[in-house]
Amino acid sequence: MSPSHPTSAGFAELGVPSALVAVLAANGITAPFPIQHATLPDSLAGRDVLGRGRTGSGKTYAFALPVLARLASNSKPRRPKSPRALILAPTRELASQIETALAPLAQALSLRTLTVFGGVGANPQITGLRAGVDVLVACPGRLEDLISSGHADLSQVEITVLDEADHMADLGFLPSVRRLLDRTPASGQRMLFSATLDAGVDVLVKRYLTNPITHSVDSAQSPVSQMSHHVLHLAAADDRLPVLVELTAAPGRTLVFTRTKHGAKKLTRQLIASGVPAVELHGNLSQNARTRNLEAFSDGSTHTLVATDIAARGIHVDDVNLVVHADPPIEHKAYLHRSGRTARAGAGGTVITLMTDDQVADVRDLTRRAAISPTITRLRPGHPLLAELAPGERAFVTPPAGSSTTEPVARGRASGRGSGGRGKPAGTGSGGRNAGQGASGRGSVGRPASGRASSGRGSAAKSGTPIHTSESRPAGTRTTGAAAFSASARPRGRRTGF
Known part of the structure; x- marks a missing residue:
């Protein structure tokens, strides 16, 4: 059995409260x-735990369930500004x-949660803290700001969780994380x-965890049998x-990574100008724009997301x-984490790297x-x-004449991919068992209710999807909904090795 697949034992047998089992x-x-x-x-027994596993292995539920279960078993009253549990995450999206x-x-147990991060107004977060919360989910920078201004106090934290700790290190958050952990009681569970x-x-681990139990499952270096890797050496x-246009114009959800924020913005414009509705995600966007674009990609209204490593x-x-x-990417860890956006929760997926002649040694x-x-x-x-x-x-959309750069686009498709999807085993659509549990732990998060329907990308993109008309469509594309690239019109490639 693949390490990504669910196990046969149920949550109740592991000690998860029945109210939470029912929600699951x-x-x-x-x-x-x-x-x-x-x-x-x-x-659940209150031990300090070190859990190692690739993104997509189900870590969110691994800490969310014991945090909520242990808080519910100890009915301490909520105190203003003083959360009872703290979950630190490296990015706003996470x-x-x-x-x-x-x-x-949390609602099933009458517990209150709150999320705080930068890029948005602090007043609603201050108000929420003042009202009292049981579980605070926070990014380090904003939480430190709230503490220094007297709006948050970590002295009553009973359980602390660090999620994606290695990414915290990659982003330079470890000094902030240490300062925050120093404010939590040493006697608490971590x-x-x-x-x-x-x-x-x-x-x-050595400084803040006490006799931790280590569990290493499906680490970032573990092979994923359902994931196929291809390098396309561009002539x-x-x-x-x-090539990107041809790949992204096909049915299905595609995530494209660029190295820089400027590159993500430029490529998004080029894809849209080529007839492929796309949204971008990078650090130069406002939080509202990041949220809107991620929602458009998650709910299926736009099927192509161009992102930097922040995603x-x-x-x-x-x-x-x-x-x-x-x-x-420059580092192999970035490759693994980028690639981990597909082949999640036991599903299949395809990873493609585009390589030019001058990148052969680096990609090798x-x-x-x-x-x-x-x-x-x-x-x-x-x-x-x-x-x-x-x-x-393949299907392409021609931006309407005279449209502005912020008008929404609608995309039609005559036919699309069934629930099996691109490289995905049949039966892994959202209706299957444990669909979408993954890292976020929510079957409904980022997934259309019926999985990928046979109608493909038939819905309109969310308002705010930009249209850019200043660039011409690449040669070899057609502008009709039934457009397709002509394989016979171009030289055939050959399989090579490094």
Whole structure:
């Protein structure tokens, strides 16, 4: 059995309260994933826990369930400004999705939750803290601001959780994390979850966890059998955009990664100008824009998201069946975490890296350190392999004449992909058992109610999706809904090796 698959034992047998089991069952989640099965007995017993597992292995429920269960068993009254449990997350998106997973569970136990992070007004967060909360989900920077201004106090925290601790280290948050942990009682329970245990994370474990029980399940270095890796060696650098257009114009949800914020913005504009509705996610966007664009991608109204590495850890969206590294990442950890956006919760997925001639040595080293053996193909736009990797009828949208750069786009498609999806085993749509449990732990988060319907991308994009008309459509595309690239019009590629 794949380590991503749920185990046979139920949550109730592990000691999860019946009220929480009922909420899980209502969301189609009846069996824990290995990281949950391994850690729940110890975390529910109040032990300090170090859980190591790849993003998408189900870590959110692994700490959310014991946090809520233990707080509910000890009915201390809420105190203004003083949360009883603290969950630290590295990004706003991850903090929001943890809150989304927590909310229905906490409601079942009459517990109150609150999320605080930067980029939005602090007054609602201050008001929420003043009213008293049981579980505070926070990004380190904003929480430190609230503490220094006297609006938050961690002296009553009974349970502390660090989620994605290695990403905290990568982003330079460890000094802030240490200052926050120093404000929590040393006698409290502490849990740390991470995909890897690098030097910075190991320091946190040794300093703040007391005799921790370590559970390592499905680590970031573990192979995912359902994930296929391809390197597309572009015959010319100018082929990058046409190849991306052909991949993203196919039915299904696609996540494209760029190395820089400017690159994400530019590529999003180019895809839209080429007839592919897309949204961007990077640090230069306001929080409202980031939330709006992520919601558009999560609810299926836009099927292409162009993102920087900020999204590699912070996005937990089900049914991402294709991840494209438009810019190969520099570090192998970034490759693994980017790629981890697909093949989640036991589903299948495809990972594609675009490579130019001058990137061959770097990509060879990247894949070696990531311990993967990709299929390498030298090709140009129109190569038949592109239709294999991203099957389905291509469709393009022509922006209406005179439209502004912020008008929404509607996308029609004559036919699309059934529930099996791109590289995804049949029966893994949202109706299946434990659908979408993943890292965010919510079957309803980031997934249309019926999975990927046969109608494909038939819905309109959310308001605020930009349209850019200043760039021309790449050669080789058509402007009709039934458009397709002509494989016979371009040279066929060849399989190569490093």
